Amino acid sequence: MFPQDVKSNVLTGHRMSPILGTGSTQDSPASLHYKLSCNVCGANYHDNGLMLDCANVHDPSLLVTDYVDKRFSINEEAEGIYRYERWLPIRRRIPGSYGPVTYRSKRLSRLTGLPNLWIAFNGYWPEKGAHLETASFKELEAHTVLSRVAEHNEGILVIASAGNTAAAFARACSVNHIACLIIVPTWGLQKMRFCEPLDSCVKIVSLTGSTDYYDVITMAERVARLQAFYPEGGVRNVARRDGLGTTLLNAAETIGQLPDFYFQAIGSGAGAIAAHEAGKRLIKDGRFGHTLPRLMLSQNLPFVPIYLSWKSLRHELIEVNSEDGKEQIKQIGAHVLSNRRPPYAVRGGVCDILRASRGDMLVADNLEAQDASRLFEESEGIDIDPAGAVAFATLLKVARCDQIERDAHVLLHITGGGWRRRSLDHRLVSAHPELQFDETQILAQETLDKVAGLFC
Ligand SMILES: [Zn+2]
Known part of the structure; x- marks a missing residue:
């Protein structure tokens, strides 16, 4: 039912973005098919794959993507979300993606x-x-976030989640062997059940007691400031x-x-x-x-x-x-x-x-x-x-x-x-946390040391 010319961009051999072939990478920010721009001051940036905020000092704002192609087009040959890769801020495709x-x-x-x-x-x-x-729709974001980061990045991604985001990133990181720390309230663990056991590159920390999503975010922000870790960034990403x-x-x-x-x-x-x-x-x-x-x-x-x-x-x-x-x-x-x-x-x-x-x-x-x-x-x-x-x-x-x-x-x-x-369709395997902390431990230095130690 969509206008035929949405497809025709591909079918007629319209210039494809040079960056996207399975497994291919292109890490030069200046050659990407998009740039980032600030909602407040209008500053533009080449994307390094990790940027979350405008560098200028002003009221809090969200960066937005500005794509070279202003016309909506799809790649019918690509799987999952990569069907829409021309309007995704990514530099590579990773396997295991499904779409809406x-x-x-x-x-x-x-x-x-x-x-x-x-x-x-x-x-x-x-x-x-x-x-x-x-x-959950969080799988759409997990694959996009991971595809935005350069393949050679060796940092450990930190995810704060109430449950669904944790499960989505755990699966995507596990399938693609990307190091990842997931912080989730204990009640969010019920979402951590998978068709396959998680790879050891994914570590889970859960917060017990009356902790909630905000506590999880607070702790994730602290961990992400440690050397070797970097934040996913939530809505700012x-x-x-x-x-x-x-x-x-x-x-x-x-x-x-x-x-x-x-x-x-x-x-x-x-x-x-x-x-x-x-x-x-x-x-x-x-x-x-x-x-x-x-x-x-x-x-x-x-x-x-x-x-x-x-x-x-x-x-x-x-x-x-x-x-x-x-x-x-x-x-x-x-x-x-x-x-x-x-x-x-x-x-x-x-x-x-x-x-x-x-x-x-x-x-x-x-x-x-x-x-x-x-x-x-x-x-x-x-x-x-x-x-x-x-x-x-x-x-x-x-x-x-x-x-x-x-x-x-x-x-x-x-x-x-x-x-x-x-x-009902699959025999699911539960993932268990490596560490658990209560409310009183969230801000303790010892807690950070233990979390960092998971990846040594
Ligand atoms: Zn700005």
């Missing part, structure tokens, strides 16, 4: 009363062509965002146009920022519409800091008391949506994209999410994760209140699904 899937469901359209409802499904659902082994943005590229390719509405549940909002940035690129292309998708983003009650900030018309994130925040996080079903310090106020962050897209924040409680999850599985025959269920629950509520025009093109992003299905 977009489809339409008559049953879900009937259920919501939206004939132009499309589902972006990121997970494990072989019949639909969805093969993400860790059943352009590769993370552009990798996640392939979901919108895949949707535009499948639908033939940009959706009018985009529904997704958010913790940090990296996926939503990514979709917004990808939407801006597609608008510049000109063949997919001229209006940015309205971002209908959601959180899981009672932990809803972004919702509260947005609804109180603030440009700053509301202060969440640490103890209150942790108590609320314990109560939500969608643990991956538990970031206490999301990039809300940063230039180009969640507040900016909600404003620019005329979007809105929505909420669902656990009961609504469970109902939505059951409804989705009954309709589609596949399980979805709690975050996907939160997004679907908010879509159902909005649709029931007739808040969306009936003929609007709506994209529902199911960020994770098929976890249960995958465990």
Whole structure:
């Protein structure tokens, strides 16, 4: 359904980026097919594969990628996310990548009363062509981040995660023998189950007790400052965002146009920022519409800091008391949506994209999410994760209140699904942490020494 000339760039022998052949590398930043630019001061940079922030001193902002090719094109011969490699900040391909899937469901359209409802499904659902082994959209970012780093880099990548990102990087690093330290709260370990045992280049540290994603980030930042380690960078990493943005590229390719509405549940909002940035690129292309998708983003009650900030018309994130925040996080079903310090106020962050897209924040409680999850599985025959269920629950509520025009093109992003299905199809191996620390040990020097010692 996509415009034929999207494909024709490849089919007619349009100049291919010289960098991308499996296993090939090109490490000269000046010869890459993109540069980095700053959202605030407009500075441009050749990418060394690791840069996370603008070098100039000003308000916090996100760097963005600026690709040489302004026209959307796909490489049909490349696997997984590399189908969209012209709009990925990468210098090599690595094996084991799978991409997003977009489809339409008559049953879900009937259920919501939206004939132009499309589902972006990121997970494990072989019949639909969805093969993400860790059943989460975080696999899209893991492969992009690793492909951005030069092959000869010998540093140890540090990942902070609430669970899904940890699993995605653990798998991708293991398959490609890339040294990696993963820091995850203990409850995130349930996501660390794989079809194959992890390679010894991947080390896991878990934080016990009432630690949460923010504690994990704090510790990861300390470790990443040690010699031999380098930070993945979270939302500040352009590769993370552009990798996640392939979901919108895949949707535009499948639908033939940009959706009018985009529904997704958010913790940090990296996926939503990514979709917004990808939407801006597609608008510049000109063949997919001229209006940015309205971002209908959601959180899981009672932990809803972004919702509260947005609804109180603030440009700053509301202060969440640490103890209150942790108590609320314990109560939500969608643990991956538990970031206490999301990039809300940063230039180009969640507040900016909600404003620019005329979007809105929505909420669902656990009961609504469970109902939505059951409804989705009954309709589609596949399980979805709690975050996907939160997004679907908010879509159902909005649709029931007739808040969306009936003929609007709506994209529902199911960020994770098929976890249960995958465990039925495969005998999974659990990965265990090498070290565990509690809250009181996070900032101790001895803790850092022990972590560094894992790689000696
Ligand atoms: Zn700048």
